[in-house]
Amino acid sequence: MEGTPLALAEGWRATVEASAAALEARMATGEALYGVNTGFGKLAGTRIPAAQLAQLQLNLVRSHAAGTGPLLPAPVVRLVLALKALSLARGASAVRPAVVEALLALLAADITPAIPARGSVGASGDLAPLAHLSLVLIGEGEAFVEGQVVPGAEALRRAGVAPLSLGPKEGLALLNGTQVSTALALAALFAAEDLLRTALLAGAMSVDAARGSDTPFDPRIHALRGQPGQIRAAATLRALLAGSQIRESHRQGDPRVQDPYSLRCHPQVAGACLDLLGHAAQVLEREANAVTDNPLVVEGGEVLSGGNFHAEPVAFAADAIALALAEIGAISERRIALLVDPVLSGLPAFLVREGGLNSGFMIAQVTAAALTAENRALATPRSVDSLPTSANQEDHVSMATGAALRLHDMADNLAGILAVELLCAAQGFEFHRPLQSSEVLERAHGLVRTAAAAWDADRAMAPDMAAVKALVERGRFAALVEMA
Known part of the structure; x- marks a missing residue:
């Protein structure tokens, strides 16, 4: 742009x-x-x-x-x-x-x-x-x-x-x-696509940090359902985890039969979001190339009055993007909650040694929960909220512009949630050393560490979150992910 x-x-x-x-x-x-x-x-x-x-x-x-x-x-x-x-x-x-x-x-x-x-x-x-x-x-x-x-x-x-x-x-x-609502929706779509890639990366890191299983990403599972986004998401997660020493270290003898849904069902949720964003992209591509004013001069010179200016397709696309942004954040926040909970993760409480003296990532999870709650509220569909205007001449409207505008706040919130997950997952890696994760996940860990040092004792958390969030928004983590 x-x-x-x-x-x-x-x-x-x-x-x-x-x-x-x-x-x-x-x-x-x-x-x-x-x-x-x-x-x-x-x-x-x-x-x-x-x-x-x-x-x-x-x-x-x-x-x-x-x-x-x-x-x-x-x-x-x-x-x-x-x-x-x-x-x-x-x-x-x-x-x-x-x-x-x-x-x-x-x-x-x-x-x-x-x-x-x-x-x-x-x-x-x-x-x-x-x-x-x-x-x-x-x-x-x-x-x-x-x-x-x-x-x-x-x-x-x-x-x-x-x-x-x-x-x-x-x-x-x-x-x-509809150019303003379309431009706003397109800008949000581009951000959402990068954030989804980042979420797949963060989710893969969380799997290793929690010593989770990669069996749920087996291609045979997803082929039986046939959802294309789910198949792609699972393949991407498999590729991200391939070669992880952490995974190999607990392949045998792990008493856990199944991981919580936030780890095990990541392909199903991310895949559904991937398909939703793909549909929104098709709608917005058509709209970007459309003639949407009125009246229109058509072949033969006839002047026709119509309603191409009604932005219902854009409103629906924006509402779909909102659902994806909310759900990507919701499952990410659940992985954060898993990682800070010693019962679920097997890691020290709140990812810090000397818990009690140190609170670690306790309130970072609370912040992620607050952002998740805000995105849930913002995800309420706007396209159904018609309000007549112009003395009832324009008696049904799309609310597409507001629908697209709110996506930018949602993307900002999601970047904050993913920053917290990346910090938590990177901290989780520290407890498995000298074992290494996969090559790409170790690169992601190193990228986190360029912005935030390992958490040995309590310090102000906000600067670390802001620094990693900036990397998320610049697409640095998304660039590490090759989608299947």
Whole structure:
């Protein structure tokens, strides 16, 4: 999402020009065209005189810039710009090529519109956030330039980009669409994919730290069920544990017949999350390439009013990602609880010698539990929470933007949970020395130790957690995992 050049399909300009020409021809007939020579939403029955059509589009952008809350991260906004350019370049939105070129110019100049995160219900498009983006195109609003927020006009001046004068329907085409909710969901999906890989690594470390069995990862078990994600997760766990001396040390004579579910059922849970994320990725890939504004100019020049701006697919995808994030964290927290419990793990209580004098990882598990509880609450589906807007003209909405926005808090919480598990599992390794785990798990152990020393006596835990969490968020642990 950062710094990647955007190249549109060859021939996009001719397609876009044809769409704009078709709209111009329909306007010449004098018929009522929604959002072109009429008002918007509940005001669609109001005809606008030809002399005021340019003002209509300008008023739309200004009035709809009603967002609030913290600003969206720059990488997400860059993705929004790219998705909007891709959508308009499909040639069904009846805008001039200049509109697409203006979006591309912002990307090329690294001008990032300042977009408040809240204010969209994910139907009629992401109206408020896209209005804030569009303000910058016309030389208004605010934008980030070299890390500083400046007026939109100043941002364009510095980049040598001329403000855009909006033509018929162009304000509406810019505001209609699911690009903000889609960009937010995509960014969360990318984070979730990395976090799932990290969770598989952390889970494999916990298996060795607790002297668990790798029998539950036997491919014959998973082939009998046939769930593709589960099969991949089990294969990945097998590969992560392959060659572990710790595993070999207790292969014979271990009185435990079965491990707790958090170890034994990791392929089933992670695999289901893997399949869920895969489905969400398919939905979001389609949406990223979709035309989602209204009305649309189709082949033959006909202008059709519809509802492609309704972001229900994105809302469902975001809710699915939320379930995956919550469950990855929930089973990780259970492994943390297992590791600090001497009855279950066979390790010293709270993973520290001289327990009592030292509390070890006691409260780190409490923190993981708090983050897990928060993610459970955040995982409540948003797509079922429709609230009518626009005087009941927009009487069913998707809530996709909020659904996608909450994923970023969930991913942050999950990174914190996984950081605690990695710390606990690495500490567990210390009690099995001189035995070594597998090569890849020892590399993960070494990565933890670059950020946090072994826990010999109590000290402040928060700096260790923050340092390992930073490595999680940078994908350092995920990079160690080769998915089957």
